[in-house]
Amino acid sequence: MTQSAHLHPDRLFPASEPSRGVARELYPAVRDLPIVSPHGHTDPSWFADNQRFSDPAALFLTPDHYVLRLLRSRGLSYDDLGVPRKDGKPVADGRAAWRLFAANYHLFAGTPSKLWVDHSLQFVFGINDELSPVTADAIYDTIAQKLATPELLPRAILDRSNVEVIATTEFALDPLLHHQKMAADGYIGRVRTTYRPDDVTDPSRPAIVDNLKRFAELTGEDVATWAGLINAHRKRREVFRSFGAVATDHGVPSAMTADLPLVEKQALLDKVLAGRHDAADAELFRAQMMTEMALLSVEDGMVMQMHAGSRRNTDPLLMAERGTDLGADIPGTTDYVNGLRALLGRCGNEPNLRLIMFVLDETTYARELAPMAGYWPSLMIGPPWWFHDSPQGIRRYLDQVVETAGFYNLAGFNDDTRALLSIPARHDVWRREVCGFLGRWVGEHRLSRSSAEEIAKHLSYQAAKDAYRIK
Amino acid sequence: MTQSAHLHPDRLFPASEPSRGVARELYPAVRDLPIVSPHGHTDPSWFADNQRFSDPAALFLTPDHYVLRLLRSRGLSYDDLGVPRKDGKPVADGRAAWRLFAANYHLFAGTPSKLWVDHSLQFVFGINDELSPVTADAIYDTIAQKLATPELLPRAILDRSNVEVIATTEFALDPLLHHQKMAADGYIGRVRTTYRPDDVTDPSRPAIVDNLKRFAELTGEDVATWAGLINAHRKRREVFRSFGAVATDHGVPSAMTADLPLVEKQALLDKVLAGRHDAADAELFRAQMMTEMALLSVEDGMVMQMHAGSRRNTDPLLMAERGTDLGADIPGTTDYVNGLRALLGRCGNEPNLRLIMFVLDETTYARELAPMAGYWPSLMIGPPWWFHDSPQGIRRYLDQVVETAGFYNLAGFNDDTRALLSIPARHDVWRREVCGFLGRWVGEHRLSRSSAEEIAKHLSYQAAKDAYRIK
Amino acid sequence: MTQSAHLHPDRLFPASEPSRGVARELYPAVRDLPIVSPHGHTDPSWFADNQRFSDPAALFLTPDHYVLRLLRSRGLSYDDLGVPRKDGKPVADGRAAWRLFAANYHLFAGTPSKLWVDHSLQFVFGINDELSPVTADAIYDTIAQKLATPELLPRAILDRSNVEVIATTEFALDPLLHHQKMAADGYIGRVRTTYRPDDVTDPSRPAIVDNLKRFAELTGEDVATWAGLINAHRKRREVFRSFGAVATDHGVPSAMTADLPLVEKQALLDKVLAGRHDAADAELFRAQMMTEMALLSVEDGMVMQMHAGSRRNTDPLLMAERGTDLGADIPGTTDYVNGLRALLGRCGNEPNLRLIMFVLDETTYARELAPMAGYWPSLMIGPPWWFHDSPQGIRRYLDQVVETAGFYNLAGFNDDTRALLSIPARHDVWRREVCGFLGRWVGEHRLSRSSAEEIAKHLSYQAAKDAYRIK
The missing domain is CATH 1.10.2020.10 (uronate isomerase, domain 2, chain A)
Structure with missing residues (x-):
């Protein structure tokens, strides 16, 4: 006899009454809401080719x-x-x-x-x-x-999963061929790209000089001057927007940002283009580029996402044998207060800036991110990310951010996945955990039932659309 | 129809039985205990003028x-x-x-x-x-x-809130005019000042040289010598005690302390008075002053409070437009073990020293503060502070400190507020959370009912009086 | 009338149904399992002399x-x-x-x-x-x-406590006289030593030069060459294995490891033997020795334990008056990702390596250790240690490690104690907490009852035997 894997209808809800009952009652109103997936790593060829x-x-x-x-x-x-x-x-x-x-x-x-x-x-x-x-x-x-x-088929999976909109993530140099095909199909809007310029902002990549050369060709800008480099980004962001992009994304080891005078920026760029930069130069260049991206967001309204804190490729054997993204990336500590100081000092009060922070170092939830998101109009806290996109991870997140940042400085949910079929499963875990969390608080008379209903719906659907300015 | 905001009588208690029932039974015995508020920021003019x-x-x-x-x-x-x-x-x-x-x-x-x-x-x-x-x-x-x-009226609010004693906080140079008026009224004792000498201990303040000059005038001491500087503090502390002060308070970015030889202390002071100190000098001067304050506490028995770990004024725009204390102070990491090493090594075993630590970096609760408070006779853990003075903040605090420090190394509750009307509300949240916490532990048979009763009362009232040596 | 201290049969179980009921039902199957105690500090003379x-x-x-x-x-x-x-x-x-x-x-x-x-x-x-x-x-x-x-009598206490096997911990230079006596008795196997070579791997110890000299005498190796030093360890580990040792143990302030070229290793050793090393040299020597120990474990299959993160002897007065291990050791932050990089890069994928990490900095559970143990075949997470070997400590541990590392990358329980009578009490707390944790998850339909039964037994008994390769 084989064991049944039937999922229990009350799974993840609080075990005891009255909280369980509240969660059970909140859940039906959010269970079938459309899925908004504004950040992820599904392969655009799936949706373009539908094979x-x-x-x-x-x-x-x-x-x-x-x-x-x-x-x-x-x-x-x-x-x-x-x-x-x-x-x-x-x-x-x-x-x-x-x-x-x-x-x-x-x-x-x-x-x-x-x-x-x-x-x-x-x-x-x-x-x-x-x-x-x-x-x-x-x-x-x-x-x-x-x-x-x-x-x-991939598009049928989006239909049956009730995915209203899903974003893929492409590097600045990506030719966006699959998105071009989808544009021809009228499928852009449901599927959108995201501008992830790490390939031309991170000088620790061995190919950086080549990449910058290709960036120049692609945009027709002289990236050897700081103004030209920024203009190349400005143009490339516009191209991405024409393929539905509402956001940029930045994978960075730390949250460090900088706001240097032009002469120092140009000197850094000269070094990078000459391949004479060391690790500290690379970090500073990347830090400055974060502020530049924020300034471009002030101009063009694209939502800026920072995914900080992963130490990539910690196993040299795996890297040599099979490459990246196979499990050897491990989180580290992150200092958001000092890291974001330059960027926020420069444009943190700009009404058009929207900065969504994704966290791998949970110690920063209550200590740094919630206080910061509860102050800066530009800053929102992204959903629990990577290893923390789990029932306990979601509980620790809500436990530590809500009291200081409120519910309305949260960016809803992202599945952040390469695994297409897991998308509805992941959103379901989030929605159940949100209902469970609210059920506990209603059970403790900390929140009214009507507030809980509104917040459950907000965090399951509208929060992501609002945060990412998806019309 | 407008929604009712009636607060539920069981609010914040555990949602489920049997813990809820225990919390409910513990609460009535602590609900109406007098409020002891040994640390806060209410305006003394309110109580002096009663307008x-x-x-x-x-x-x-x-x-x-x-x-x-x-x-x-x-x-x-x-x-x-x-x-x-x-x-x-x-x-x-x-x-x-x-x-x-x-x-x-x-x-x-x-x-x-x-x-x-x-x-x-x-x-x-x-x-x-x-x-x-x-x-x-x-x-x-x-x-x-x-x-x-x-x-x-302010004094009536103290009466109706059943505030037995409340401390305000004044800088070393404060003329204490309001407290003088209250002394004339016989109101000192119920309202007490607290000695907060940051204005003369923190050389990163632009006015430090002027402040030290005024400190010399106020005390008649030659603050250009280290002995004179310490004597100025000794005298000023005595003045503060005459207005009811039982404690000193120190707002510091880190928990760093130092115990330097006299010749190095004097050299530091010379630099500061000459305005030639850099950031590292300022930090070291402040660190040394913490140890000096502890040594004065050994002499005069004043309770020493350290509020460490806030990064102040992180938004330059806000600072320029409106000034301090408007929401842009954000917590950072704090290292208590290395930070307090010099001070504790010098006088941590002195029976007359009482050092109360307030924490913004919750990661230190279980890792550093609870083990330290569970060892050093001089060290107590202050209540959850600032962003952590909240239901979840209190739960994380009790969860992480009690097992290692016990209940009797905690300093009870402080409201730490500028908002007079929130004082009873804040103490009520603390008392409810204490009852809820104890209710959970009694429900798990980790604590006897009679211990819980005693601890609930202790943490609601007597702990603060004992910790602050309020007779 | 005196108060009864009868322990409640449901102590530490969840307070509410249905989780309490599940815990109650899981517990009887693990309550009486034999105790496996693969790491601790009981005195071997107790078992040798049985006085x-x-x-x-x-x-x-x-x-x-x-x-x-x-x-x-x-x-x-x-x-x-x-x-x-x-x-x-x-x-x-x-x-x-x-x-x-x-x-x-x-x-x-x-x-x-x-x-x-x-x-x-x-x-x-x-x-x-x-x-x-x-x-x-x-x-x-x-x-x-x-x-x-x-x-x-000590051996009777082992019998009545149902201790199947218990490990003591001895330094590399320990003559193992008590274990020799037990070997003569046929008692080795039930009691085993553990190889803790801190006395010859940590140059910050004042006696290091003498110790290395004695190490040379004891092993007949020329410890003035790197190869000789490693060979001395190789031989000494073999002696320890003949007294039942299955593991080595390393008490280190940080998790730092190194993998230097031979010429640099020899230069470090020369410095240490000449007594000319500074604090950084000592740290680097110790870091290199961690990798050497791992390489020897690859050879001989001994399980390597790292107990990192304690700042020892923080009270100089206590140290001067009475010595070590009396309560003044306090945890600090630990960086496992960067710390272990050299060791894991060198041999982290070796099938014969087993590295068990003990954690004092709980912030690393979810951020570093669980992701690392959930990737590296050699790495397991030790049980909550020292101040965290408590009900709440165990809850925080399971909460933060299980989702990312699974249940099967945990090394079961260690009591790590000097207090013989507390051994069954500590294992009972662990087993109750495991049942409570599983009861909560079964109550939330996150785990099947049959999985919970299997995991409860595994974590109470077999996990420790498997982790320590005890046959």
Whole structure:
């Protein structure tokens, strides 16, 4: 007999009355609201080409670094899990990898990955058995069969998931070919790009000089002058906006910003273009570019997102064998008060600036971010991110930000995922946790029922649209 | 129909039984205990002159940076909220500002500010409607009318709030005129000053040289010698004690202390008096002064309070337009172990020293402060402070300090407020949270009912008197 | 009438249904599992000689720095508590110290120390009265009387506590005389040593040069060359393994590791042996030794434990009067990502490496350690340690590590104690908290009942055996 994986209708709600009852009553009004997904990493070719997904492992396993990393941590090899190698040596095929995943699925007890996978299996594939060595093949076959049907094509998945709008993320040099195709289709608006210029703002990248050269070509600007460089961004942002972009995104190791005099900015740029910059120069250049991006946002109204605090590629072996984004990025401490001082001092009171901060260092929620978002008109707190996009992560987040920042300085929810099928599962976890949180507070008579109803709806849907200025 | 703002009698208690029942039973014995308020920022002229408050906005809005900052964060301007400008340009009048506050009162859902305002409206003004655009004018008129009555004069407010003793905070150079008037009245004892010598201990203040000169004049000491400087403090502390002071208070960016040889102290002082000190000198001077203050406390028994960790005036625009204490001070990380090493190494075991630490960096509760308070006889942990003086803030505090420091190394509660009417509301939140916390622990059979009763009373009243040596 | 100290059978379980019921049902299956204690500081002479304990104070009070420090923090002197002085001056005798402890026992309300003492009194000594001034003498006499009976000899205590295996901790230079005696007895296996080479890896110790000289003599290696030094460790580890050691242990102020070229390692060693090293050299030497220990673990399979982050001996007066380990060690911040980079980069993917990290800086649970343990096959998270080995500490730990690291990257429980009688009490607290945690999650439908049953058993027993490779 196999164990049932039926998800309980009360999952994640408070266990005890009266809070459970309140959560249960709040939830139906938010459960079916459209999904607004203003930040994520789905592949735009899916929506442009609308081709079927190849196999279950390619859908659930190999693109999901949350799943891969936990299996690796228990001694399973990425070869056996079918993760491609740079040297092209063979790795396990989809079914073999899937069996290994299934045989170790008990390792995911208590993790959000299990919540997301179970949700997809049940609600997308109608699978009610728990994934296990016994059920591995049958589940694999069921998924593979359904993937061949029209209702599991990428655009159909957006439809069935009730995704009103979803943003992908592209680098400044990206030719946006898939978005051009979608523009021709009239699909832009539902799918939107996001301007992520790390490729031309971060001099610690080995290709920075080449990248800046290509940036010049792409925009027709002389990026050897500071004014030209900024103008290149100005033009490129405009192009991105023509493909629906409402936001920019910046992946940075720290929250450091700078506001230097022009002569120092030009000197930095000269160094970078000559390839003579050291690590401190790179950091300062990037810090200055954050302020420049904020100033461009003041001009053009694009919402600026900062994803700070990840220490990337901490395993040199993984990097050499297979590359980036496979589980070896680890959060570190972040200093938002000193880091953002230059940027906020320069334009933090500008009505047109909107800066959304994503946090990996939870100690900053109550100490720095909530006080800052509760003061600066330009600053909002993004949803719990990466490892913290989980039931406990969401609880710690709401626990620590709401009292000081209020509910209305929060940017709603982002799924921030590469895993298309997990999108409704992730939004559902957020909505359930919001209802649970509000249920607890109503249960303690800290919030009226009518406020809770309004806030539940706001945080599930409107907050994201407002924060990202999506009309 | 307007919504009722009636506060629920069980508010903030655990939502579920049996913990709720225990909290409910503990609360009546502490609800009406006198208020001991050994640290705060009320204006001594209120109690000296006992004049009526001008208008509702001046009472609830313009002096309350918690309220102002949250409104600003949602795009409202301080001009429209009636916050005075340095350049004297006109700002909104009381009623206009009040209407704006009321129109945005929903932003305060979930914040302690709403708890405090609702509490005052209901219990001081008998207002049972929720503040909203609909009720704004009527509530304004009701408050304005009551403010004209004798029972809302400052001393009457102390009476009706059952305030047994309240401390104000004055700088070393303050002439203490209001306290002199109260001394003449026999009102000192109920109102007490606190010695806050930041004006003469912090060389990062532009006026430091002038201030030290005035300090010399005021005390008749030669502050150009280290011994003279310390003697000036010794004398000034004595003067403050004659106006009821039981404590000193020190607002410092970090917890750094120093214990230098005399020759280095004198060299530092020489630099400061010559205006030749840099930022590091200023920090070291301040650090040394902390140890000097501790040594004076060993002599005279005054309780030493350190409020560490705020980064002040992070918005230069606000500072230029309107000045300090309007919401732009943001907490930062604090290192108590290394910071206090010099001071504690010098006199941490002195029976006469009492050092109360206030914390903005909650990560130090369990990691540093609770272990330190659970070791050093001189060290106590102050109540959750500033942004953390809130239901969740109090829970995180008790969660993280009690197991290692016990209940008896806590200094009870301080309201630390400029907002007179919020005092009973804040103490009520503390007492409810204490009862809720104890209710949970009794519910988990971690604490006997009789211990809980004793601890609830201790933390609501006696702890503050004991910690501050108030007879 | 004296108060009863009967421990409630539901203590520490969630207060409300349905979580309480689940916890209650999970607990019986783990309550009586054997105790595996792979890390601790009990005295090996106890088990080698199996002599009776002298008196109640020597058992409960003077060796327990948790108890001593809290009494000191409320102004009691270590002289009056019977803590020996270096100068040999007299201190209070056992009964006098015990009376003082009893008179202040209310200070322990809410602390884990009280849980442990009450547990021992009730379950080892059958004492059902609460310790208090009234009961002090009667309880002292009851304990003293029982200590004279065979069932309270050290080995009998292991039997009655159902301790399957317990590890002590010895320095590299320790002659292991007690373990030799136990080997002759056939008692090794139940009691095992642990290799803690801080005495020869930490150049900040004044005796380091002498220690290295003795290390050379003990091993017959030329420790003046790097290869010889490593070989000395290799041999000494082998000796420790012959006395049952499965693990090494490293007490380090930070998590810093290094991976230097041989020429730099030799230069460092030369400096240390010449006594010319400064603090930075000492840190770097220790950092390099961590990587060397990891490489030896790759060779010999010993499990490597790092206990990082304590700032030792922060009270110079205590140190001068009575020495180490008496309550003045305080945690500090720790950077695991940068700290472990060199070690993990060198051998973090080696299948034979097992590295167990113990954490004093709880901010690293969710931010660093859980992500790292959820990636690196070699890395596991040790149980909550020192001040965090408490009900709330365990809750914060599980709250913050499980979602990202899963349950199976945790090393189960360690009691880490010098207090023999507290061992079953501490394991019981862990097991109750695990059941409570799982009960809450089952109550929220985040975990199936059958998973919870399996995980409860795993974390109570098998996890520690697996983590420490105890066959």
